[in-house]
Amino acid sequence: MTGVFFSMAAPGPVPVTIEPHLMALIYCQAHENGSGVFEVIFRTGFDEESLQLARNVSPFTVEPGKFTYRLVRGALELTEYGAVFAHCRVDMGAWHIVPLALLPPVV
Numbered sequence: 001m002t003g004v005f006f007s008m009a010a011p012g013p014v015p016v017t018i019e020p021h022l023m024a025l026i027y028c029q030a031h032e033n034g035s036g037v038f039e040v041i042f043r044t045g046f047d048e049e050s051l052q053l054a055r056n057v058s059p060f061t062v063e064p065g066k067f068t069y070r071l072v073r074g075a076l077e078l079t080e081y082g083a084v085f086a087h088c089r090v091d092m093g094a095w096h097i098v099p100l101a102l103l104p105p106v107v
Contacts, residue, residue: 015078
């Protein structure tokens with residue numbers, strides 16, 4: 001896969017706005033009905049009480065026993081370098097957390 005990364009150099013000094021893309025593969029088991037909601041909350045920390053930077057909610061339908069995907073782009077305004085965490089879940093299920101580190105710009 002190309003274009004997959006867990007860190008990136010900032011395009012300039014902070015404050016800066018970045019627009020990372022998150023792609024999620026969603027599998028529907030054969031006994032499930034095939035519809036649901038995919039939710040992503042970009043946060044400054046790992047826990048659910050950390051500052052929310054952006055949120056996306058996307059309904060989906062998938063044939064049971066198959067996959068679908070969702071592409072989410074967040075417009076994140078950051079005032080410091082460090083980690084941003086994408087908290088992802090289907091319906092009201094468990095959160096899956098994906099980190100992205102913002103590094104200082106390359107000079």
